[in-house]
Each structure stands twice: as C-alpha cells, then as structure tokens.
Amino acid sequence: MxxxxxxxxxxxxxxxxxxxxxxxxxxxxxxxxxxxxxxxxxxxxxALTNWKGISPNFDYIGFENFTKLFDDGAFWPAVRHHGLLLLVMPLATIAIALFFSFLLNVGGGQRNGRRTGVPGAAFYKIVFFFPQVLAVAIVGVLFQAILSPDKSGVLNSALGALGIDPVGWLINPDLALWTIIGVMVWQAVGFYVVLFSAGMSSIPQDVFEAAALDGAGRFTLFFKITLPLLWDTLQVGWVYLGIAAFDGFALVQVLSVDRGGPDNATTVLPLEIWRQAFTFSKYGYASAMGVALFFLTLTFAALTLRVTRRERIEF
Missing domain, CATH: 1.10.12 (Lyase 2-enoyl-coa Hydratase; Chain  A, domain 2)
Incomplete structure (x- = not known):
C-alpha cells in the first residue's frame, strides 16, 4: 500500500x-x-438592513425589504418592461444582425470560386460598428434631438414634410418604451454584425462550395448551413443581449420623460434602484431590488444556456 x-x-x-x-x-x-x-x-x-446610506448606524430587518417588493407599484411594472425587452430586443437585434452579416459575408454570390459578401462589405462593417464607438449617454442625447416631439425633431421634421403630424415618440405612454427599444436595437446591431461576421468567416469555404454545387440558394444556404454552424455564437449573443435587456439604465435615464415616465411607462429595475438609493436614501431597499435583479439575470442566463443547448457541430 x-x-x-x-x-x-x-x-x-x-x-x-x-x-x-x-x-x-x-x-x-x-x-x-x-x-x-x-x-x-x-x-x-x-439588503437585509434599513440603512439610509449616510449614517453608519442601521438595523437588520431580515427579509422585510424583499416582502415590500411585492406591494411596490413601480417594481412590477419595471419587471414587465424587462419581460418585453427580453422578448423584443434580442429577437430584433439578432434577426437584423444575422441578415446583414449574411449579406456582408456570404450573400454576394460566387467570386473566384469562393462565397463572398456584397461589394463594399468591409466598409459597411465599419459603418454598422460605428454606434459602438459612441458612449451610451451620447446616443441618448443624439436621439433626444431626433425624437423631439415637436417639429424641431429630426424625425418629426421629416414626417412633417410628408404631411404627417408630429408624433410624441417619448411622451406617449403607448410608444415610449417601444421607441427606447428601437434605440437599443440600433445601438446593439453593429456589434452583433461584427460578432456574427467573425463566426461566419470561420466556417470553411468548402462547406459553402459543396452546398452551391448541390444547387443551394441563398435561403437554403442561410437556414440549412450558416445558421446551424453559427449556433454557438448565437447562443452567446442571446445571453449578452438578455443581460443588456436587464440593464437599459443609461438610455432610459436620458431619453425617458421624468426618468421612467410618462406614468412609469418606461421604468426599469436599474432606474428604480438608482431612484430608491439616491433620491429616497433607501439603500437597504435599493439593495433588495439589486439582489432581485441579480437572480432574475442569473435565472435568464441559466435557462437560455439550458434551452438553447444542442450538440456541437464540428467542421
């Protein structure tokens, strides 16, 4: 032994x-x-205390802050908004990014025996990535000018030239959240165009050439070959976009009326955490919201990785 x-x-x-x-x-x-x-x-x-954020004195109150969340009139609307963001933002961003990535890398047809992107693909990739260079606050200020509710707004000015009355993009409770989602998608698409382009460029050209010899068109090439071989990259992108959907603080802070308005139509949990901590000095309650947001994000990531898990395709 x-x-x-x-x-x-x-x-x-x-x-x-x-x-x-x-x-x-x-x-x-x-x-x-x-x-x-x-x-x-x-x-x-x-989160287990009633700390006010100023005095070093506080009392442990157990789970009282967490029980208050169930009766909070702003917490549940914020959770519902995150649900809408989780449903719309990743789907729209991934769909648009996949479409442009396919055009820029594979959709240009055969050239010298290889599948290539549309003419000027390298330039278009830089253009798509440009919003990533801008800070989120700058994007918010930029779209404030674009979405101004009167005729001074760039978008409403263009609509006015067509004889359409100005639209309250950010002051209409039915439109405000959808408008902010649109800005989030605009900001995010460029990064995922580059990410998916990198994934597509790693697919061997032999695969595309073999599919072309078998008579595969662009539709078949995308859904039967490119998408399955890009699945791991899509999975990562979906998780990242879901985490981004649980954030949204900066854009909502800058673009929304009265920080989450009108009438809490655009409020999100990070904004509520900021308000409870820095406006009402309820740091214990804000931390409880932060813990809830942490577990919501963790649950989403775990479920997404579990549901989208599939056998890895080697090439």
Missing amino acids: RHGKLAHAPSPMALRRYGFILSFLAAPLVLYAVFVVGPYIQAFQI
Missing part, C-alpha cells in the same frame, strides 16, 4: 508546474474576490 501511494504522488516537476500556474492565478483571483464577489456579498448584507 505504501508503494502504491508513492506511485501516485505528484512528481516534483508537476508540483513546480502547478505552483507556477497558481502564482499567475493568485493575483487575478484575489482581485476578482475583492472587487466583484465582495460587493455582491455586501449588497446581500445591505
């Missing part, structure tokens, strides 16, 4: 190798624990 234990003992070289690896991992793990895990734990702790 003693000889058996010695036979399975790690060699000095293996110990040195593991020590070398751990020496590189130690600093990042410590930084991650301090600056990421630590604040999460602290948020859970604050």
Whole structure:
C-alpha cells in the first residue's frame, strides 16, 4: 500500500508546474474576490438592513425589504418592461444582425470560386460598428434631438414634410418604451454584425462550395448551413443581449420623460434602484431590488444556456 501511494504522488516537476500556474492565478483571483464577489456579498448584507446610506448606524430587518417588493407599484411594472425587452430586443437585434452579416459575408454570390459578401462589405462593417464607438449617454442625447416631439425633431421634421403630424415618440405612454427599444436595437446591431461576421468567416469555404454545387440558394444556404454552424455564437449573443435587456439604465435615464415616465411607462429595475438609493436614501431597499435583479439575470442566463443547448457541430 505504501508503494502504491508513492506511485501516485505528484512528481516534483508537476508540483513546480502547478505552483507556477497558481502564482499567475493568485493575483487575478484575489482581485476578482475583492472587487466583484465582495460587493455582491455586501449588497446581500445591505439588503437585509434599513440603512439610509449616510449614517453608519442601521438595523437588520431580515427579509422585510424583499416582502415590500411585492406591494411596490413601480417594481412590477419595471419587471414587465424587462419581460418585453427580453422578448423584443434580442429577437430584433439578432434577426437584423444575422441578415446583414449574411449579406456582408456570404450573400454576394460566387467570386473566384469562393462565397463572398456584397461589394463594399468591409466598409459597411465599419459603418454598422460605428454606434459602438459612441458612449451610451451620447446616443441618448443624439436621439433626444431626433425624437423631439415637436417639429424641431429630426424625425418629426421629416414626417412633417410628408404631411404627417408630429408624433410624441417619448411622451406617449403607448410608444415610449417601444421607441427606447428601437434605440437599443440600433445601438446593439453593429456589434452583433461584427460578432456574427467573425463566426461566419470561420466556417470553411468548402462547406459553402459543396452546398452551391448541390444547387443551394441563398435561403437554403442561410437556414440549412450558416445558421446551424453559427449556433454557438448565437447562443452567446442571446445571453449578452438578455443581460443588456436587464440593464437599459443609461438610455432610459436620458431619453425617458421624468426618468421612467410618462406614468412609469418606461421604468426599469436599474432606474428604480438608482431612484430608491439616491433620491429616497433607501439603500437597504435599493439593495433588495439589486439582489432581485441579480437572480432574475442569473435565472435568464441559466435557462437560455439550458434551452438553447444542442450538440456541437464540428467542421
């Protein structure tokens, strides 16, 4: 038995190798624990208190903050808005990004025996990616000018030239959230065009050439070949967009009327967290909302990865 234990003992070289690896991992793990895990734990702790954010004195009140969420008139509308964002924003963004990515990488037909994108594809990729260069606050200010409810707005000015009365894009409760979703999609599409283009460029040309020899058209080429081989990238994109749908703070803060209005028609949970903490000084209650948002996001990511999981296609 003693000889058996010695036979399975790690060699000095293996110990040195593991020590070398751990020496590189130690600093990042410590930084991650301090600056990421630590604040999460602290948020859970604050959520169990009535801390006002100013005085160092507070009392532990258990789950009272969480029970208040069920009767909060702003919390549930915000959750419903996130549900709409989760349904519309990822679908619209992925559909538009896939369409343009396919055109820019595969949809241009055969050239020198290879599938290519439409003419000027490299230039169009830069144009599509341009919104990613802009800060979110700048995008919000830009669309404030575009969506102004009177004739001074760029969009309403164009509609007025066609004889259409100005539309209250951001002041109409029935339109405001849809308008902000449209801005989110506009901002996000460019990144996913580049992401999906990178995924499509990794698909071997032999696959497309074989499909072309079999008489596959663009429709078949997209749905039967490109989409299945791009599934892993789509899965990642869907998760990222879902997480973005649980955010939306900056655009709602800048674009919405009265920060989440009109009549809470555009409010989202990050905005409610900000309001409870910095307007009403209810840091304990704001932390409870943050914990709820954390678990909603975590649940969405886990369910998405589970539902969209499929056998990996090797090529």
